[in-house]
Amino acid sequence: MIFDLQRYSTHDGPGIRTLVFLKGCSLACCWCQNPESRSPTPDLLFDPRLCLAGCDLCQRACPSAIRRQDEALCIDRRRLGRDKLASLRTCCPSEALRVCGQEQSLDDLMSDILRDRPFFERSGGGVTLSGGEPFMQPELARDLLRACKAEGLHTAVETCLHVPWRQIEPSLPHLDLVLADLKHLDQARFFEWTRGKVALVLDNLRRLAKRGIPLQIRVPLIPGFNADSDSIAAIVDTAASLATVREIHFLPYHTLGVGKYALLNQPYLAPDKPLDDPDLLHFAHAYAQRQGLTPVTRG
Numbered sequence: 001m002i003f004d005l006q007r008y009s010t011h012d013g014p015g016i017r018t019l020v021f022l023k024g025c026s027l028a029c030c031w032c033q034n035p036e037s038r039s040p041t042p043d044l045l046f047d048p049r050l051c052l053a054g055c056d057l058c059q060r061a062c063p064s065a066i067r068r069q070d071e072a073l074c075i076d077r078r079r080l081g082r083d084k085l086a087s088l089r090t091c092c093p094s095e096a097l098r099v100c101g102q103e104q105s106l107d108d109l110m111s112d113i114l115r116d117r118p119f120f121e122r123s124g125g126g127v128t129l130s131g132g133e134p135f136m137q138p139e140l141a142r143d144l145l146r147a148c149k150a151e152g153l154h155t156a157v158e159t160c161l162h163v164p165w166r167q168i169e170p171s172l173p174h175l176d177l178v179l180a181d182l183k184h185l186d187q188a189r190f191f192e193w194t195r196g197k198v199a200l201v202l203d204n205l206r207r208l209a210k211r212g213i214p215l216q217i218r219v220p221l222i223p224g225f226n227a228d229s230d231s232i233a234a235i236v237d238t239a240a241s242l243a244t245v246r247e248i249h250f251l252p253y254h255t256l257g258v259g260k261y262a263l264l265n266q267p268y269l270a271p272d273k274p275l276d277d278p279d280l281l282h283f284a285h286a287y288a289q290r291q292g293l294t295p296v297t298r299g
């Protein structure tokens, strides 16, 4: 299942890239800017500002879960199974309601991707699988990457590496680059903010390096979690110890995805202000360079 396909990206691997976003993630980072990516099943996003007065199309499509009360639309999300979401997929004329997540055949995905071949060829770009966590759907990830390689395209995956190795390994023969998150080295802190296990991430990172897979490390810098010099130094030291890492990318925390939590009717529990700490970024760059890595900051 995918939830988006984005063209002309220039930040997720070399050249101009097409990003395919696979749905489902095994972490629950509280700062996640794509909360609609986390569940492996379709999600409903509702923006009441776009809802048309007097319209009852969604209530007729799904009367057991949606009703109007005092002009407002009340949605009982517990009653929205896959069949109900399917009936809502095309019913809203104003896009106040959107269903996120769709099964798509490999052939359809490849024909979308191949429309951008001229851009890939001109820029040295290619295809990047993102998410969510692409390796949560190991067969789809492998099949897509294999089909891209068969077309001679450069391939990359953006991953949090919080999956069993057996879900990663089948994709390796078809992968040119792994963009891997490394968010923290301390298990208690990592679990508190993401519900995940650091050891699983580290084990996968080391296995990838041992297999000679080119790695780019990505570090979201989150205030209160890892946006401090000790955490950054530990992350950089680990990245520098891996033979196939050249670049480390720092991604200062922003809050551009906060509005999506309201659309999903979920609470937002991460800091409410973006990271604004030029001294810390200066430290991160200088320290990474001292450890032999090329640092990059992404907005």
Ligand code: SF4
Pocket (backbone or CB within 6 Å): 050, 051, 052, 055, 056, 057, 058, 059, 073, 091, 092, 093, 094, 095, 096, 097
């Ligand atoms: S179909 Fe869309 S515009 Fe119509 S009532 Fe439902 S959410 Fe509002």
Ligand code: SF4
Pocket (backbone or CB within 6 Å): 025, 026, 027, 028, 029, 031, 032, 033, 034, 037, 038, 131, 132, 133, 160
């Ligand atoms: S790993 Fe990425 S997609 Fe998954 S919850 Fe964390 S930020 Fe969101």
